[in-house]
Amino acid sequence: MNPQAAGQKNVDKTPIITIENMHKWYGEFHVLKDVNLTVDRGERIVICGPSGSGKSTLIRCINRLEEHQRGRIVVDGTELTNDLKNIEKIRTEVGMVFQHFNLFPHLTILENLTLGPIWVRKTPKKEAEERAMYYLEKVRIAEQAKKFPNQLSGGQQQRVAIARSLCMKPNVMLFDEPTSALDPEMVKEVLDVMISLAQDGMTMLVVSHEMGFAKSVAHRVLFMDGGEILEQNTPEEFFNYPQHDRTKLFLSQILD
Amino acid sequence: MATMEKTPHRKAANSIRPPATSIGVIGWMRANLFNGWLNSILTLVVGYLLLLTIPSFVKWAFINSNWFTTSEQCKAGSGACWSVITANIRFILFGFYPHQLQWRPLLAVLILILLLFFSQNRKYWKKSLAYVWLLGLFSMGLLLKGGLGLEVVDSDSWGGLPLTLLLSVFGLTAAYPFGVILALGRQSDMPVIKSFSVVYIELIRGVPLISMLFMSSVVFPLFLPEGVTFNKILRAQIAIILFTAAYIAEVVRGGLQGMNRGQYEAAESLGLNYFQAMRLIILPQALKIVIPPSMGILISAFKDTSLVVIIALYDLLKTTQTTLTDPKWMGFSAEAYLFVALIYFVCCYAMSNYSRRLEKELDTSL
Numbered sequence: 001m002n003p004q005a006a007g008q009k010n011v012d013k014t015p016i017i018t019i020e021n022m023h024k025w026y027g028e029f030h031v032l033k034d035v036n037l038t039v040d041r042g043e044r045i046v047i048c049g050p051s052g053s054g055k056s057t058l059i060r061c062i063n064r065l066e067e068h069q070r071g072r073i074v075v076d077g078t079e080l081t082n083d084l085k086n087i088e089k090i091r092t093e094v095g096m097v098f099q100h101f102n103l104f105p106h107l108t109i110l111e112n113l114t115l116g117p118i119w120v121r122k123t124p125k126k127e128a129e130e131r132a133m134y135y136l137e138k139v140r141i142a143e144q145a146k147k148f149p150n151q152l153s154g155g156q157q158q159r160v161a162i163a164r165s166l167c168m169k170p171n172v173m174l175f176d177e178p179t180s181a182l183d184p185e186m187v188k189e190v191l192d193v194m195i196s197l198a199q200d201g202m203t204m205l206v207v208s209h210e211m212g213f214a215k216s217v218a219h220r221v222l223f224m225d226g227g228e229i230l231e232q233n234t235p236e237e238f239f240n241y242p243q244h245d246r247t248k249l250f251l252s253q254i255l256d
Numbered sequence: 257m258a259t260m261e262k263t264p265h266r267k268a269a270n271s272i273r274p275p276a277t278s279i280g281v282i283g284w285m286r287a288n289l290f291n292g293w294l295n296s297i298l299t300l301v302v303g304y305l306l307l308l309t310i311p312s313f314v315k316w317a318f319i320n321s322n323w324f325t326t327s328e329q330c331k332a333g334s335g336a337c338w339s340v341i342t343a344n345i346r347f348i349l350f351g352f353y354p355h356q357l358q359w360r361p362l363l364a365v366l367i368l369i370l371l372l373f374f375s376q377n378r379k380y381w382k383k384s385l386a387y388v389w390l391l392g393l394f395s396m397g398l399l400l401k402g403g404l405g406l407e408v409v410d411s412d413s414w415g416g417l418p419l420t421l422l423l424s425v426f427g428l429t430a431a432y433p434f435g436v437i438l439a440l441g442r443q444s445d446m447p448v449i450k451s452f453s454v455v456y457i458e459l460i461r462g463v464p465l466i467s468m469l470f471m472s473s474v475v476f477p478l479f480l481p482e483g484v485t486f487n488k489i490l491r492a493q494i495a496i497i498l499f500t501a502a503y504i505a506e507v508v509r510g511g512l513q514g515m516n517r518g519q520y521e522a523a524e525s526l527g528l529n530y531f532q533a534m535r536l537i538i539l540p541q542a543l544k545i546v547i548p549p550s551m552g553i554l555i556s557a558f559k560d561t562s563l564v565v566i567i568a569l570y571d572l573l574k575t576t577q578t579t580l581t582d583p584k585w586m587g588f589s590a591e592a593y594l595f596v597a598l599i600y601f602v603c604c605y606a607m608s609n610y611s612r613r614l615e616k617e618l619d620t621s622l
Contacts, residue, residue: 065521084529092527102522106540106620115536116526148620168526 016041016172016203017062022071024057031057032068033227039172044204046214046235049224050250055207058224059174062205063094076171092120095165099177101157103149109136109160110145113167121168128167135163139193155186159193166197173197175206209254215239223247327584340588341595344579348595351415351570357407361418364396368421376610378617411489415570417599419489423561423571424603427496428554434497435504436543440534442509453505460502465560468495473567492564500557507549511542544618551611555604572596 017039024032031054039045047055060066061073064080064087073080075090104112113132117123123131136142139159141152149157158178165173175194179187191213198204198217208214214221214235221238223231223246231244242248279287289299320335323342330337341348350358371392374380400418402408414422441453460468472495473488480486515538523533543550565574576596580589 063525065524088527088529091525094525096521096525098518098522100518102516102518104519104522104537104541106544106618116528119532119536120527150621164526 014041015039016043016076017205018072018074019062020072020074022061022068022073024054024061024066024068024070031227032061035071035227035229037222037229039203039205041171042201042203043219044198044202044217045206045220045222046218047205047207047222047224048209048211048214048250048254049222049230053224054227055222055224056176059176059205059207062172062174063091063096065096088120092116092168093171095168095170095173097158097161097165097173097175097178099181101149101154101161101181103157103161103164105149108146108148109141109152112149112160113164116164116168132163132167135166136160138166138196139163153186154182155189158182158186158190162190162193162197172203172205175204175208177207177209179208179210211239211255223250225250327588330588336591337588338591338595340579340585340591344582344585347416348572348575348579348592349416350418351575352413353415353418354407354409354413357409360399360402360406360409361414361416364399365418365421367392367396367399368425372425378614411487414489416575417572419564419569420561420572422489423493423496423564424558426493427500427561428557430497431500431557432504432550432554434501436508436539438501438505439508439512442505443512457502457505460499461506465495465499466563466566468499469563469567471495488567489569492567492569496557496561500553503553503557504550507546507553508542510549511544511546512538514545515542544615547611547615547618551608555607558603558607559600572599 015038017037019035019037022032022035023030035058037058047058049055057066061068061080062075068080076093078086078090080086080090103109104115107115110129110132113135114125114128117128117131118125133142133145136145139162141156141159141163144152144156144160149160152160162173162178178194179190182190187210191210194204194206194213195217204217206213206218218235220232221235222229223238223242223244225246231238231242231247233243238247239251242251290296315335317336320333321338322330322333322335323338325333325337325339327337327339327343330339346355346358350361353361371389374388375385398404398406400409400414400422401411438453438457441449442457444450444453469492472491476491477486519537519541520533523537528536562571562573564571565577570578573596576592579585580592585592
């Protein structure tokens with residue numbers, strides 16, 4: 001992967017996600033404090049930070065798996081409110097990949113992929129299956145289409161999960177620690193899929209501690225701690241010249 | 257295999273066969289029945305008890321038994337009097353249904369068994385099956401009730417096996433979806449729906465079925481305007497449905513709570529709405545988890561239909577009892593009840609067998 005190519009933003013400069021002065025509490029606990037973030041079309045952002053810093057919560061707010069209590073989140077021109085129509089619209093446009101894959105164990109791989117397109121997008125079954133096979137090829141797992149999720153390895157399941165999201169033709173992909181539940185030898189196959197996705201110009205927000213991935217793919221790295229975005233920069237600046245003491249501490253712990 | 261296979265001493269460490277487990281009849285007995293003095297004594301005691309009971313039972317039930325005799329001949333003999341069943345089989349099975357018309361309930365029961373037989377195979381779970389059921393239900397109703405050229409039979413004279421099956425099959429098929437809805441209601445975020453479900457479930461579970469049947473037959477008509485009557489069987493049927501649904505609801509709720517949060521989130525993040533997520537993702541998995549306890553409830557509900565005797569419906573158990581009040585056949589209750597027990601057992605065993613098979617078929621983990 002050529003960092004130079006990745007560094008170029010093939011972007012028209014309209015933001016696809018705008019988060020303004022967003023706060024969230026779990027009961028009394030203030031998880032997200034005044035978060036401001038603008039994501040451009042085609043931009044790739046890696047979010048890192050110690051556990052409990054609110055990074056997962058932040059991206060889960062973007063497709064309303066968590067509800068924010070103050071501030072605004074606008075995704076592709078639609079503001080997230082309590083309006084169910086808006087929420088469902090945004091969810092169809094925002095793909096999400098989970099730490100624990102969350103494939104549907106009672107459905108075959110192929111059915112996992114066609115479910116969303118058929119029921120939400122009302123795609124004809126045949127077309128949905130063709131598209132599913134296309135993306136399964138892309139994540140190099142087409143021969144497993146008739147199997148059930150539990151028959152696959154972790155890395156394979158995560159690749160299926162990515163393909164499942166892609167079948168909805170999302171504008172943005174959110175990744176919530178996609179490799180942290182995987183055995184070490186399976187991390188690479190998932191990262192490779194994500195890198196090829198990046199090369200296709202997908203807008204990506206990735207919560208991850210895979211610093212190699214961040215260096216080669218991200219336009220921007222965010223460091224979160226205590227519910228705030230403490231620091232953000234290009235990967236080169238971020239890793240070579242971290243500004244904040246907490247960032248330095250975190251990097252020293254993680255890069256050992 | 258009668259002899260124990262010797263495992264080769266040294267073989268390549270990466271491909272050792274598992275140790276042989278089959279060690280012959282004597283080996284098995286030594287390992288399971290006589291492994292120690294306590295087990296040996298228990299084995300001998302149990303063997304002695306079996307020797308004491310089994311031969312005399314066989315003698316009573318088969319060797320000295322009477323099958324197609326009069327009651328006098330039965331009383332003279334020493335064995336079981338199965339004649340009590342063969343002589344009264346039509347009353348036991350069909351109750352007070354007019355004698356010359358009893359082919360109709362018989363046919364209805366056969367249709368029902370046929371329908372159930374086809375429905376248990378997942379191969380036939382298609383839309384057409386629903387139409388077949390509608391057709392089947394219609395013809396069963398027609399056969400029992402009459403009309404369209406068939407002589408009309410008042411539902412007061414329905415009884416026996418058709419009544420038991422009617423109450424059970426309709427009770428269970430209606431109670432299950434209702435119970436699922438209640439379980440979803442109890443999980444709902446909407447306070448009205450949630451509290452309705454909770455109150456309903458707790459109220460019904462706090463009351464014995466017998467009192468619900470009493471209420472349906474004694475109390476409920478008091479609230480109806482004068483002259484309006486409501487079929488007694490239907491009232492009992494509704495009481496059974498309402499009662500069973502509350503228990504189903506709690507079992508299904510257990511299954512819903514056993515679901516991984518991630519499944520809800522994955523469904524939501526694909527943009528599925530609540531009903532789609534429930535129907536396509538959550539319920540198929542949750543209901544699969546609760547197949548064994550659901551079947552337990554369905555089986556006990558099936559047996560509980562016999563409680564309708566207390567509101568004077570002549571179900572299978574009641575017709576049997578009635579037969580035994582006939583002075584001619586008094587005193588042969590063991591035979592009669594064994595026969596009824598056998599019918600109940602066959603049905604219940606079929607249900608539990610089916611649930612085990614369904615569980616296996618739906619298992620996608622391997």
